[in-house]
Amino acid sequence: MFDWLKTLVCxxxxxxxxxxxxxxLQKLLPDNFCILGQFVDLLPCExxxxxxxxxxxxxxxxxxTRVHRDYMDNDxxxxxxxxxxxxxxxxxxxxxxxxxxxxxxAIIFKSSKLTHFNxxxxxxxxxxxxxxxxxxxGWVKDRNGWKHNIxxxxxxxxxxxxxx
Numbered sequence: 001m002f003d004w005l006k007t008l009v010c011x012x013x014x015x016x017x018x019x020x021x022x023x024x025l026q027k028l029l030p031d032n033f034c035i036l037g038q039f040v041d042l043l044p045c046e047x048x049x050x051x052x053x054x055x056x057x058x059x060x061x062x063x064x065t066r067v068h069r070d071y072m073d074n075d076x077x078x079x080x081x082x083x084x085x086x087x088x089x090x091x092x093x094x095x096x097x098x099x100x101x102x103x104x105x106a107i108i109f110k111s112s113k114l115t116h117f118n119x120x121x122x123x124x125x126x127x128x129x130x131x132x133x134x135x136x137x138g139w140v141k142d143r144n145g146w147k148h149n150i151x152x153x154x155x156x157x158x159x160x161x162x163x164x
Contacts, residue, residue, distance in 0.1 A: 022052060022053070025053070025078070025108070026053075028108075029076065029108070032075050032076050033053050034053075035074075035075050036053040036054055036055075036074065036075055036076070036132050037052065037053035038136075038140045039055055039074075039132060039136035039137075039139055039140050040052055040053055040054070040055055040132075042139060042140060042143075051130045053132075054077075054078070054130040054131055054132050055131075055132040055133060055136060056130075056131060056132065056133070057128060057129060057130045057131070058128075058129040058131070059126060059127075059128055059129075060126060060127045060129065061126050062124060062125055062126070063118075063125075063127075064088070064117075064118055064119065064120045064121065065116075065117045065118050066117055067093065067115055067116075067117045068115065068116065068117065069111065069112055069113070069114070069115050069116070070111040070112055070131065071112050072112070072133055072134050072135065073110075073111045073112045073131045073132065073133065073134065074112075074131075074132040074133055074134045074136055074137065075110065075132065076108050076109065076110055076111075077108070077109065077110075077111040077129055077130060077131040078106055078107070078108050078129070078130040078131075079101070079106065079107050079109075079127055079128070079129050079130075080104070080105070080106045080127065080128040080129075080130075081101035081102065081103060081104070081105050081106075081125075081126075081127050082103055082104070082125070082126040082127065082128065083101075083102070083103045083121070083123065083124065083125040083126070084103070084123050084124045084125075085121055085122045085123015085124055085125060086121065086122050086123060087119055087120055087121035087122055087123075088101075088118050088119055088120070088121030088125045089101070089118060089119045090107060090116060090117075090118050091116060091117055091118065091119065092109065092114050092115075092116050093114070093115035093116065093117075094114055094115060095114065098119075101127075111131065112134070
């Protein structure tokens with residue numbers, strides 16, 4: 001399964017260029033991009049997110065999900081389908097939409113606001129889901145209550161006196 005996924009993801013990346021997805025997302029939804037990027041821009045040790053502006057991602061392998069909402073997701077998510085087979089359509093319940101995502105197709109929606117699931121399928125199927133957590137709002141606001149702690153402060157170049 002992992003070899004298959006690696007092969008398909010590499011092929012998608014080479015033809016699709018993930019950085020192209022980031023650029024398109026920034027142009028298409030600049031406000032959402034800014035909201036999501038606030039948390040990632042404040043990660044400790046200036047560590048970059050591999051799925052910027054999102055904080056995290058999930059890899060679903062051969063999964064048909066139950067009806068659900070991702071209540072703790074912040075703003076929007078992106079789902080990219082990776083498949084060899086048929087079926088597995090993404091269903092968005094409230095708007096009555098059934099989306100047949102082919103291999104490499106992506107969809108953006110508010111996963112905390114729309115009830116969703118995917119249908120059963122034949123063959124092999126995976127999806128990459130890029131998302132951010134609502135709890136990140138507390139980090140952006142005041143570093144979860146630690147903003148004034150010396151270890152959480154950010155400094156400009158030349159601002160720190162080490163007494164050397």
